């Protein structure tokens with residue numbers, strides 16, 4: 229089939245004429261790779277291919293995505309990392325959308341792979357109507373992918389999607405290299421970042437569910453006696469999961485473990501629920517900070533409360549929701565929670581396992597939806613976040629909190645990008661968690677959104693209870709105040725809890 233007859237010359241020429249690509253670096257990092265044909269520009273095809281021809285060739289070809297390599301410049305560091313980390317080649321099947329979107333998706337996969345600790349050597353996309361049912365990339369591309377991976381010195385191929393167990397096995401057999409999919413990669417990052425008991429249990433549950441149907445899928449040759457769990461560095465990317473042979477010999481134990489984890493998580497979720505209902509009873513409104521991973525959610529919480537939460541230029545730095553006390557500009561208390569970030573194609577096992585954590589977002593009174601304005605396609609991040617939020621919301625009672633969109637990293641925007649985002653997200657508040665710009669405006673917007681005190685009280689508060697008077701000043705809306713011989717006469721609007729505290733001093737009539 230012509231379709232399968234990939235012209236490597238065409239490919240490499242295309243690649244080397246890509247102006248964003250640094251030829252010298254490329255030649256250096258694939259030493260020995262088929263570069264002869266490409267060093268000489270006169271090797272370019274004589275007649276330029278037509279659009280249709282290009283489209284056809286593009287469909288048939290694996291297209292390299294440049295600028296993904298994360299090779300280290302420090303040689304000593306390379307030596308060290310090579311011992312422990314995997315050298316990976318990324319591959320995506322581009323089924324819809326523009327090529328820029330396909331490249332953005334692969335660039336994100338590259339960030340994920342780096343976060344997991346791999347060294348990204350190459351990125352390739354294949355244009356295809358749908359992934360190949362047996363090997364993900366087209367059958368004819370497998371051999372070529374293997375050549376590219378070997379030439380680059382890779383030991384692992386990471387696919388930009390979730391592979392069916394059979395697909396992963398067949399691709400592994402054909403490539404004779406380890407194959408990891410996007411889901412396993414994200415699970416791996418979560419495993420490395422989980423800190424709390426709940427977070428660890430959630431990740432383990434998600435991993436077991438992911439690996440269970442894949443137990444049989446792994447052939448003997450590629451046998452993975454995977455290393456320890458979360459944080460155990462040896463297993464390498466995608467394998468910080470449960471060990472294979474153990475699982476094969478005792479599936480029932482896995483099932484048992486899964487149900488045990490489910491029970492434990494349910495209990496932990498009850499504790500969370502109790503805490504939450506206490507807040508509800510106290511009528512302290514809750515605000516959740518949600519959004520795409522690396523959008524700056526933790527930074528924003530820090531900027532709003534002066535708290536020192538972990539901020540990292542890494543994906544999924546935060547896995548445990550942290551809740552902090554905060555006050556609106558007019559002094560009303562509320563809670564502010566930092567949450568797990570979202571990503572396109574967040575594995576459903578994770579959504580399920582992290583349900584109670586993610587519910588922090590859907591059960592809040594207000595969602596601060598943080599968007600990284602400096603991302604090439606912020607509106608796609610917004611869509612991905614809204615999808616997950618409504619998915620979780622629909623499994624509760626269908627309700628999702630009102631959303632206040634916060635475009636962060638405004639300091640990194642040029643005027644054109646700023647104007648474009650203003651147009652796309654007209655309701656949004658623009659801030660920079662880093663410089664503090666826009667934070668005052670955001671504080672005012674939060675105060676505007678949160679429920680106002682609405683219970684009218686008329687009380688005579690004795691001078692011994694001065695703290696109640698000051699609470700009315702900070703939390704409530706004072707209508708009238710009068711100093712009398714018996715105490716302070718207050719007429720004010722306050723929230724439920726304060727109204728209760730003032731109840732003994734209510735004036736009758």
Ligand SMILES: Nc1nc2c(ncn2[C@@H]2O[C@H](COP(=O)(O)OP(=O)(O)OP(=O)(O)O)[C@@H](O)[C@H]2O)c(=O)[nH]1
Pocket residue numbers: 520521522523524525526527528538539540541542543544545546547568569570636637638639640659660661662663
């Ligand atoms: N230029 C710029 N960078 C920012 C700003 N806010 C955060 N960052 C950077 O963005 C990166 C991610 O910040 P985090 O606050 O960890 O983001 P997050 O949304 O909590 O990320 P995860 O917990 O990993 O999902 C860090 O490198 C921050 O320094 C900002 O206003 N401007």
Ligand SMILES: [Mg+2]
Pocket residue numbers: 525526527538539545546566
């Ligand atoms: Mg964070």
